[in-house]
Amino acid sequence: MAFEVKHVRETVTVTVCHCSQCRRTSGHLWASIHAAFDDLTFTQDSGLRWYVSSETAKRGFCAKCGSSLFYRMNGERGIGIAAGCLDVTTGLRIGKHIFVAIKADYYPTPSDAEAFEEG
Template structure:
């Protein structure tokens, strides 16, 4: 069981099972939502339980995707493509060790000019 929460603790979540490898998204929307780039894992919706869901604010950043954050402390937590059977969870929100690694960087063509990606993980322009 993997456990996580927002900064203030109003929202907590559990993910059943091992976490898959994650990705780091450098697109403009993810950078604006998180303040840097977004590193997350995509897990089956059925594996996720959220407590304090009344404190999750959902922002529809596109027709197909909404992003969930804590209405109290502002922590970026979820990337939710509502038409899919999975939900993305920010790796930084986990309280327990994740025992995973990044598999790829995506939308690298949009990355900020103030940092370099030098971790040896594959990079995709889109």
């Protein structure tokens, strides 16, 4: 599974989701950047599988290695790309935390960026 992102806004930051679904998918937290789906080029996608994770979204993962890679809302032009799977992360920083109201209780509320109760 390999992909390239043609264009990412210079202002893009990492969003960290603390919801239970993202915890289960990622093993802890889902950290992703947002890009336009049309800016995503799959250089090799034979392992890419999509899992319908809810009535409103699906998640992309690699069937060969199991990595969680993408989150996409139905009908949305954009796509969430796992920050930890990017080859180059230079300059990225966490911009916000979402769904902190329902985060797990085994870690403190993050203070490194703005935290929102919901999405």
